[in-house]
Amino acid sequence: MPASRLIAVFLLLCGSSLTRAESLVLLTENLAPFNMAVNGSNFAKDDGVSGISTDTVRAVCERAAIECQTILRFPWDRVYQQALSDNGYGLYSVARTPEREALFKWVGPIATNDWVLLARADSPITLNNLQEAAKYRIGGYKNDAISQHLIDRGLTVQTALRDNENVKKLDKGLIDLWVTADPSGPYMAKQEGLAQVKVVQRFHKADLYLALNKNTSDELVQKLQAALESLRGEGQLEAIKGRY
Numbered sequence: 001m002p003a004s005r006l007i008a009v010f011l012l013l014c015g016s017s018l019t020r021a022e023s024l025v026l027l028t029e030n031l032a033p034f035n036m037a038v039n040g041s042n043f044a045k046d047d048g049v050s051g052i053s054t055d056t057v058r059a060v061c062e063r064a065a066i067e068c069q070t071i072l073r074f075p076w077d078r079v080y081q082q083a084l085s086d087n088g089y090g091l092y093s094v095a096r097t098p099e100r101e102a103l104f105k106w107v108g109p110i111a112t113n114d115w116v117l118l119a120r121a122d123s124p125i126t127l128n129n130l131q132e133a134a135k136y137r138i139g140g141y142k143n144d145a146i147s148q149h150l151i152d153r154g155l156t157v158q159t160a161l162r163d164n165e166n167v168k169k170l171d172k173g174l175i176d177l178w179v180t181a182d183p184s185g186p187y188m189a190k191q192e193g194l195a196q197v198k199v200v201q202r203f204h205k206a207d208l209y210l211a212l213n214k215n216t217s218d219e220l221v222q223k224l225q226a227a228l229e230s231l232r233g234e235g236q237l238e239a240i241k242g243r244y
Contacts, residue, residue, distance in 0.1 A: 022065070022066050022067065022220070023067040023068070023069075024061070024066060024067070024068045024069070024088060024212070024216075024220075025068075025069050025071060025088060026057055026068050026069065026070050026071070026089075026090045026091070026092060026210070027070075027071050027072075027073060027079040027082060027083055027089060027090065027091050027092075028049065028053070028054065028070065028071070028072050028079065028091065028092050028093070029072060029073070029074065029075070029076045029079060030042065030072065030074070031051075031053075031093060031181075031184050032051065032187045032188060033051055033183060033184065033244045034051045034052050034053040034054075034093045034111055034113070034184060034208065035049060035050075035051040035052075035053050035054045035072065035092065035093060036049070036050055036051045036054075036072075037049060037050075037072050038050050042072075042073070042074035043072065043073055043074070044071075044072040045069070045070065045071050046069060046070055046071075048072070049070045049071075049072045051244070052111050052240060052241050052244050053092050053093040053110050053111050053208060054070060054092075055240045055243070056110045056111065056228075056237060056240055057070070057092055057110060057210055058070070059231055059236060059240065060107070060110075060210075060224055060227045060228045060231065061224070061227075063227035063230060063231060064223045064224050064226070064227035066220070066223065066224065074162070075142070075161045075162065076141065076142070076143060076144065077142055077143040077161070079091055080143055083104070083211060083212075083213055084103060084104070084213070085213075086213060087213055087215045087216075088216075089212075089213050090210055090211060090212040090213065090216070091104075091211045091212075092110065092208070092209070092210045092211070093110065093111055093113070093208035093209070093210075094208060094209050094210070094211040095113070095145035095146070095206045095207075095208060095209075096108070096206075096207060096209045096211075097145050097148075097149075099148070100145070100211070104212055104213065104214055105211075105212045105213075105214055105216050105218075106209045106210070106211060106212070106221075107209060107212065107221060107224045107225050107228060108207060108208065108209030108210055108228065109207035109209055110208055110209060110210055110228065110237075111207075111208040111241075112205060112206070112208065113184060113205075113206050113208055114182040114202055114205050114206070115146045115149065115179070115203055115205070115206055116179075116180060116181065116182045116185065116199045116200075116201065116202050116203070117130075117133055117138070117177045117179055117199070117200050117201040117203070118170070118177065118178045118179075118180055118182075118185050118186070118189070118197045118198065118200070119170070119176065119177055119197065119198055119200045120170055120171070120196065120197060120198075121196035121197060121198050122196075123198070123200070125176060125177065126200060127200050129201075130150070130153065130155075130201060131153070133150075133155060133177055133201065134154070134156070136176035136177050137158065137174070137175045137177070138150065138155060138156065138157045138158065138175060138176070138177045138178070138179055139157070139158050139159075139160065139165075139166035139169050139170065139174075139175035139177070139178050139179070140157040140158065140159050140166065140178070140179045140180075141159060141160060141163040141166070141180070142159040142160060142161055143159075144159075144163075145206070146179055146181060146204075146206075147159055147179055149179075149203075150179055157179060158175060163180070163188065164188060164191075164192050166178045167189050167192040167194050168192065170189075170194065170197070171192075171193075171194045177200065178197075181206070182199060182202070185197070210224070
C-alpha cells in the first residue's frame with residue numbers, strides 16, 4: 001500500500017477515535033417534570049425521554065457538538081453507581097452536594113428544585129423547623145440527596161427503591177411526611193392519584209446538575225459548560241422551562 005494511502009487511513013482512524021471520544025451516555029430516572037419517560041415506563045431511550053432537564057442537556061450537547069445518548073432506567077441507585085464507575089457516562093438531574101462534589105465533574109446548573117416535606121392535604125401537621133419532623137414517620141427515596149440530608153441530621157427516614165411508593169404510603173397513612181422536592185413531588189403525587197398534598201416545610205433550594213464520571217476530560221466539561229451558558233444567555237433555558 002502506498003505511503004500516502006497508509007497516512008490517509010491512519011488519519012481516518014484517528015479521526016474516528018476522536019469522534020468516539022466526543023460522546024457521552026447520559027443516564028436519568030423518572031423525576032417529572034425534569035426527566036421522565038414519554039410512555040410512563042421505567043425504561044426509555046433518546047426520544048422516549050422528555051422533561052426540562054432532558055431537553056436542556058440535549059440542547060447543550062447539540063451546541064457543544066457532542067454526541068449524547070439519553071437513557072432512563074430504574075432504580076436511581078443503579079444509574080448513580082454506573083455514572084460513578086463507568087467512563088463516558090453522566091447522570092442528571094443531580095443535586096450537587098458537598099458529599100458528592102469530588103465524586104463527579106459538574107455541568108450546570110441545568111434546573112432548580114426546592115427540597116420539601118409534604119403531607120396529605122388533610123393532615124394537621126405543622127412544622128416550625130426541620131428538626132420538629134423527627135417525631136413523625138418520614139418516607140424518602142433510597143440514595144437520594146434529599147433523604148440523605150435528613151438522615152445526616154439525625155432524622156429517621158424510611159427509604160424506598162421507588163419514590164412513588166412513598167405516595168402510596170402517604171395516601172394510606174403509613175407515613176406522615178414525604179421528603180421530596182417541589183415541583184417534582186406534587187407532580188408525581190398527582191400522577192399517582194393523590195392530587196391533594198401540601199408543603200409543611202420548605203428547607204432547601206437545590207440547583208440540579210449534569211454529573212459526569214470523574215475521568216471525563218476537563219476540555220469536554222468546559223465545552224459543555226460554555227454551551228450551557230451560551231444557551232442561558234440567549235434565553236433558551238427559560239424557553240425550555242416554559243414548555244412544561
